[in-house]
Amino acid sequence: MNELRFFVDERKCIRCGACVRDCPAQILKFDATQHPAMVEDGAKSCIRCQHCLAVCPSGAISILGRDPMDSQRAGAEPAPEAMLAQIKMRRTCRNYRKEAVDADTLHKLLGMLDWVPTGVNNHSLDFAVVDDPAVMDEIRAEVNDRVLAMMKMDPLPPFAARMERYRKQILAGRDVIFRGAPHLIAVSSKADSPCPEIDPVIALSYFELYAQTLGVGTTWCGLAAGAFKVFPKLRQRIGVPDGYELGYVMLFGPTSLKYPRATQPGKVRLHSVK
Ligand SMILES: Cc1cc2nc3c(=O)[nH]c(=O)nc-3n(C[C@H](O)[C@H](O)[C@H](O)COP(=O)(O)O)c2cc1C
Structure with missing residues (x-):
């Protein structure tokens, strides 16, 4: 054994x-x-994907100390119609109740993240989770304060011109x-990982779909992502690790x-390549 x-x-x-x-390597x-x-x-060359363990019809293979008998078994997946219905019914939430997600639901949601795919099976993402609504309120206030302060700069940073309507609303x-949300999850990738741009987006896409099956609303938040990217202190506040973006x-x-x-x-633009 190696x-x-x-x-x-x-x-x-x-x-x-x-x-x-099936072994990719x-x-x-x-x-x-x-x-x-x-x-x-x-x-x-092994990328630790465990396909060998997963594909074996008789559960004969173990790798990385995993017992194949502990794996989820095929058969409980949603039917295609159920999956498509879920995709169609997914909505951006902008009406949150002022309460935390219950601990059991949060545990399920965060536990799912172990299964999100990453380029070359790298799995080095960092997930910063604001699980306490009181902390969320602190972050909300801090972000709003920083955005308002930025809008007083003279001259304004180029991207800030587009923020004027948000300033008025704040x-x-x-x-x-933050749309009154009680929680956020921010995903960072290691700068030197194989697919640093796409991995966080895939993770959040999975998160969103699964969350909505649990009755948890979600909002992709470009505005918050922008604020965290602009202000290093905000990234520090949510604990983005060194070497991560x-x-x-x-x-x-x-x-x-x-x-x-x-x-x-409307219909997406779609063409068949000949
Ligand atoms: C990458 C991305 C960034 C987004 N950023 C925001 C945002 O900052 N604030 C917001 O309220 N909605 C945001 N949205 C949600 C879109 O506005 C939303 O998808 C659109 O209103 C359509 O609604 P639906 O998601 O329910 O189909 C974002 C969506 C995506 C995919």
Whole structure:
């Protein structure tokens, strides 16, 4: 056994070769008895995706110390119609109840994040979660103060010109950036990870869809992301680690609105490549 603890239970292995065919790094081969084995130095190329464990029909493969019997089993996935309905019914929430998401729901939501895909299976994202609405209120006030102070600068930074209408709304006491949300989640990626721009966006897309199945509203928040990107002190406040870059921010919380029907968007531009 090597450092990856790749182990084949030969009593269970049916020698079908699914693991050999599916390994993205192609570091599995058949040994003399037609059981899978890792090639010499294979560990160096392994991206730790666990496809070998997941694809094995008889649960014969273990890697990284994981017992295949502890894995979620296929069969409980939503039907395609249910999945499509969920995608159609997803809405941006701007009507939050002034209360925290209950602990059990929050635990489920954050637990899901272990499964979001990342480029080259890198999984180095950092998730900053404001789980306490009182802390959210502090951050809300801090962001609004900084935006208002920025709007007094002379000359204004170029992007600030577009913020004038938000300044007016903040001064009128409207929570135009955070929409009254009791929580936020900010995702940062390691600057030197393989896909630093896209990984945070994928994570939040999964977060949003799953949250809404749990009755939790979500808002992609470009305004908050912009504020956190502009002000280093705000990134410090939410604990973005050194060497990480903030990707995006999503607000979330119990919602006070239900949508009885979906929208009817226009058709996307689509063309078939010949
Ligand atoms: C990348 C991105 C950034 C967004 N930023 C904000 C924002 O800062 N504030 C806000 O209220 N909505 C924001 N939205 C929500 C969009 O305005 C929203 O998707 C649009 O109103 C359509 O509503 P729907 O999501 O319910 O279909 C953002 C959406 C995306 C995808």
